[in-house]
Amino acid sequence: MPGITREEVAHLARLARLELSGEELDHFAGQLDAIIGAVARVADVAGEDVPPTSHPLPLTNVMRPDAVRPSLTAQQALSGAPAQEQQRFKVPQILGEE
Amino acid sequence: MADSSGIIRQTAAETAAQIAAGDVSAVEVAEAHLARIDAVDEKVHAFLHVDREGALARARAVDAKRERGEKLGPLAGVPLALKDIFTTEGVPTTAGSKMLQGWVPPYDATVTRRLKEADVVILGKTNMDEFAMGSSTENSAYGHTGNPWDLTRIPGGSGGGSSAAITAHMAALAIGTDTGGSIRQPASVTGTVGVKPTYGGVSRYGMIAFSSSLDQGGPCARTVLDAALLHEVLAGHDPMDSTSIDAPVPPVVEAARNGSVAGMRVGVVKEFRGEGYQTGVMQRFDEAVELLRELGAEVVEVSCPSFDKALAAYYLIAPAEVSSNLARYDGLRYGLRTGDDGTHSAEEVTSLTRAAGFGPEVKRRIMLGTYALSSGYYDAYYGSAQKVRTLITRDFERAYEQVDVLVSPTTPTTAFPIGERVDDPMAMYLADLCTIPSNLAGNAAMSLPCGLAPEDGLPVGLQIIAPAMADDRLYRVGAAVEAAFTDRWGHPLLEEAPAL
Numbered sequence: 001m002p003g004i005t006r007e008e009v010a011h012l013a014r015l016a017r018l019e020l021s022g023e024e025l026d027h028f029a030g031q032l033d034a035i036i037g038a039v040a041r042v043a044d045v046a047g048e049d050v051p052p053t054s055h056p057l058p059l060t061n062v063m064r065p066d067a068v069r070p071s072l073t074a075q076q077a078l079s080g081a082p083a084q085e086q087q088r089f090k091v092p093q094i095l096g097e098e
Numbered sequence: 099m100a101d102s103s104g105i106i107r108q109t110a111a112e113t114a115a116q117i118a119a120g121d122v123s124a125v126e127v128a129e130a131h132l133a134r135i136d137a138v139d140e141k142v143h144a145f146l147h148v149d150r151e152g153a154l155a156r157a158r159a160v161d162a163k164r165e166r167g168e169k170l171g172p173l174a175g176v177p178l179a180l181k182d183i184f185t186t187e188g189v190p191t192t193a194g195s196k197m198l199q200g201w202v203p204p205y206d207a208t209v210t211r212r213l214k215e216a217d218v219v220i221l222g223k224t225n226m227d228e229f230a231m232g233s234s235t236e237n238s239a240y241g242h243t244g245n246p247w248d249l250t251r252i253p254g255g256s257g258g259g260s261s262a263a264i265t266a267h268m269a270a271l272a273i274g275t276d277t278g279g280s281i282r283q284p285a286s287v288t289g290t291v292g293v294k295p296t297y298g299g300v301s302r303y304g305m306i307a308f309s310s311s312l313d314q315g316g317p318c319a320r321t322v323l324d325a326a327l328l329h330e331v332l333a334g335h336d337p338m339d340s341t342s343i344d345a346p347v348p349p350v351v352e353a354a355r356n357g358s359v360a361g362m363r364v365g366v367v368k369e370f371r372g373e374g375y376q377t378g379v380m381q382r383f384d385e386a387v388e389l390l391r392e393l394g395a396e397v398v399e400v401s402c403p404s405f406d407k408a409l410a411a412y413y414l415i416a417p418a419e420v421s422s423n424l425a426r427y428d429g430l431r432y433g434l435r436t437g438d439d440g441t442h443s444a445e446e447v448t449s450l451t452r453a454a455g456f457g458p459e460v461k462r463r464i465m466l467g468t469y470a471l472s473s474g475y476y477d478a479y480y481g482s483a484q485k486v487r488t489l490i491t492r493d494f495e496r497a498y499e500q501v502d503v504l505v506s507p508t509t510p511t512t513a514f515p516i517g518e519r520v521d522d523p524m525a526m527y528l529a530d531l532c533t534i535p536s537n538l539a540g541n542a543a544m545s546l547p548c549g550l551a552p553e554d555g556l557p558v559g560l561q562i563i564a565p566a567m568a569d570d571r572l573y574r575v576g577a578a579v580e581a582a583f584t585d586r587w588g589h590p591l592l593e594e595a596p597a598l
Binding site (some may be wrong): 003008009012013015016017018019021024028031032034035036038039040041042043044045046049050052053054055056057059062063072076077079080081083089090091092093094 | 203240297341343367407410415425434438442443444445447448449456462464471472478482484486487488489491523539566
């Protein structure tokens with residue numbers, strides 16, 4: 001398996017929406033490389049015939065009745081919002097200015 | 099009024115019985131514990147938030163209920179320390195992260211609700227590794243917690259605040275969560291009892307998500323019976339958690355009251371031994387196995403060859419789920435927001451917020467998970483890890499054809515010094531070597547004290563593992579071992595801890 005480079009860490013950080021400093025990139029590159037080197041031993045342990053396990057319980061589509069129930073009020077739901085306006089979450093600009 | 103130094107050293111079962119009988123009031127019990135927190139928590143730092151008013155109000159309500167002759171819950175008036183990963187309506191909840199600093203949840207977790215319904219007195223919220231990622235509580239954004247046995251050493255993690263709180267008699271009971279060992283390893287290094295119930299046994303609703311296919315809440319206590327009493331309060335089906343098991347709770351209290359291993363088949367996992375295991379840990383573990391034999395268990399060695407790959411599989415599966423679960427911290431709806439000065443787009447604000455709000459271990463795991471799930475690597479990493487998970491489950495199934503429970507050391511070493519592994523992730527991860535397979539398979543496991551390591555005088559934990567939904571076996575075996583060791587030592591192990 002290939003080692004992980006500083007450029008790859010920068011790419012991963014972008015994908016994960018993490019703004020990292022140059023110093024952090026250097027530090028994490030070495031550490032992630034060591035961790036990935038250690039965990040790569042899972043590859044080729046199990047044969048083609050072994051099914052993957054994603055979850056310990058054999059559950060599919062747990063449903064509940066589609067009925068109206070008590071829920072948080074708008075005020076409660078907005079109580080942790082960093083910014084709000086007119087009973088809505090106020091967020092920074094999403095689309096660029098045209 | 100009863101002697102307050104006596105009150106804090108009682109078991110939860112004793113305290114509940116005295117409150118029910120009117121020998122002591124719930125307010126007296128709460129005040130004794132709050133005074134203990136005032137006296138020692140500056141040194142230990144187990145709590146992130148002490149809810150003095152809330153605790154006393156609840157204690158007064160318990161006393162009033164008793165005076166009116168109403169039926170009290172089984173742990174009525176018993177003071178408890180709640181890991182800061184469970185939401186508590188009106189009480190700050192941070193999960194040890196700057197991302198949630200100052201957040202006050204608008205709702206209770208199911209665990210919180212059940213504790214309140216059982217008349218338990220919640221004293222406050224305990225310190226933890228950020229979002230439960232760690233084995234030492236050093237990854238908390240709010241500073242580390244000391245191990246009451248030696249304040250220069252780690253109390254385990256991620257639930258180090260919970261384990262330290264009960265060890266230092268600041269609370270009779272505590273709640274933890276266990277994704278890779280975060281209840282059992284802290285119990286092991288503090289000489290207390292911790293149980294990871296069967297996955298799905300305790301609701302995850304309102305328990306801040308780390309790795310959803312592995313996370314499980316459970317009890318921390320100073321005795322096996324206290325853990326069982328708390329387990330029974332927490333467990334049971336919850337429609338708010340689609341992975342909650344809809345089946346009767348295993349009879350854990352009955353088992354804890356009837357400890358016995360006579361005629362039981364106990365398997366010693368061959369793979370949990372060798373390089374990296376401290377000599378004194380193995381010595382105490384071997385003595386515990388010998389004790390099980392003396393108590394009438396049939397002890398056999400079993401082999402679980404895939405356990406060797408469990409740690410590697412875990413450090414792909416858990417980070418993969420982290421990278422997905424923690425995407426919710428986007429700085430838009432709740433929690434921290436950084437850089438919203440009108441010059442940055444929403445995406446930039448999200449990146450700046452996550453950079454400021456997450457600590458190094460969380461960032462490492464998010465990137466590791468992003469890598470493991472990325473196109474081109476998915477099959478080799480995440481896909482392979484999921485297959486290893488199947489092999490580990492099969493190893494357990496094969497073992498349970500021969501034995502009723504498995505035993506191992508809980509963690510390979512005693513409490514290590516604060517700072518020793520904090521910037522060496524692989525060394526830190528080794529602390530969970532013996533606990534991780536149970537999370538991957540979803541079965542039940544307990545850690546309880548089996549002595550002090552001769553070389554450093556620090557507690558060693560014995561791990562007992564039982565099949566899914568056979569949690570009662572943990573308590574049956576644990577209670578027998580606890581009784582025999584207490585007999586041999588002449589007192590509970592915690593009495594050997596130095597005064598704070």
